[in-house]
Amino acid sequence: MTSRVLNVWWGSRVVGQFTQDRHGDIAFRNANEWLVDQTTPPVSASLPKRPEQFSRRECRPFFGGLLPEESQRLVSAQALGVSPGSDFALLDRLGGDVAAAL
Known part of the structure; x- marks a missing residue:
């Protein structure tokens, strides 16, 4: 079960979701709209x-x-009060949704 979700953006479009479950495990899934659009890259x-x-x-x-x-x-992690080993928590505190660095 997913407990935390960050949208991943490319410009003004959602590419997918970066998630963390209640056990701390992270995952990423491409958005269906991104997958079916033949003009969008990975x-x-x-x-x-x-x-x-x-x-x-x-x-x-x-x-x-x-x-x-x-x-x-x-x-950064100390200043934001998060574990330095938690990429999800740090990304969440630094800006919420993730803009793909392209």
Whole structure:
């Protein structure tokens, strides 16, 4: 069961949803509207357009890459009062919905 959801945007369109369940496990799923539009590219080479959900192992490198590096990530997490190991919590506190970095 999903307990937290962040929309992932590309410009003004929702690409999909980055989720975290009540156990802390993260996942990503492309939005159906994004999948059926033949003109839209995948959000990343590591997250191709597919209807199946991407696991933590598959999506963490991409979403973790949107965050600051080591020391800046620790400082940001401390300043925002979140665990530095929680990419979801840090992305949520830094801005809520995620704009794909393209």
